[in-house]
Amino acid sequence: MENINYCNCCAVKYEAMDAFCNACGFPLQGTKQEQDFYISERNVKEIELIDLDEKVERARRSLYWISGLTLFSLVFVVFKPSPDEDVSFLVITTLILSTAFLGLAVWGKTRTSTALISGLSLYLIIHILNAILDPRTILSGIIVKVVIIVYLVKGIKSVIEREKIKKELNLI
Numbered sequence: 001m002e003n004i005n006y007c008n009c010c011a012v013k014y015e016a017m018d019a020f021c022n023a024c025g026f027p028l029q030g031t032k033q034e035q036d037f038y039i040s041e042r043n044v045k046e047i048e049l050i051d052l053d054e055k056v057e058r059a060r061r062s063l064y065w066i067s068g069l070t071l072f073s074l075v076f077v078v079f080k081p082s083p084d085e086d087v088s089f090l091v092i093t094t095l096i097l098s099t100a101f102l103g104l105a106v107w108g109k110t111r112t113s114t115a116l117i118s119g120l121s122l123y124l125i126i127h128i129l130n131a132i133l134d135p136r137t138i139l140s141g142i143i144v145k146v147v148i149i150v151y152l153v154k155g156i157k158s159v160i161e162r163e164k165i166k167k168e169l170n171l172i
Contacts, residue, residue: 059155
């Protein structure tokens with residue numbers, strides 16, 4: 001019967017002459033100290049990965065919040081119309097935007113980075129256009145705007161870092 005070797009780190013088969021695991025990079029021929037160090041470093045990265053996953057999920061949930069806040073803004077559009085504004089246009093536009101953010105949040109489950117970048121871009125474009133049309137909107141809800149932008153930017157950074165760590169751990 002043939003002697004089958006399995007990596008102590010990832011349990012993938014390896015050949016007896018391999019110096020490193022082809023799957024995870026574990027130093028198969030290294031000293032006990034080198035192997036322990038590798039495993040401890042990998043554990044730290046796995047913990048970082050869990051933390052990054054949580055940050056990415058919070059950022060993705062912020063897309064749901066944007067959708068809800070956009071929908072909630074309909075209350076102000078419907079109950080406080082200006083005499084010269086077409087309310088139906090604002091209602092339709094708001095519903096489309098809310099649906100777009102909702103769609104991005106759902107899409108973010110599979111394509112997180114693309115959804116977050118698209119969501120941030122759409123959010124910024126909306127507020128830049130609003131500021132051009134009515135400069136008073138810049139300060140309106142500024143704290144909420146800043147919080148949402150920060151969450152989305154941090155989420156994008158976390159996605160990039162998460163992908164880097166997954167690549168290092170050969171999880172991609």
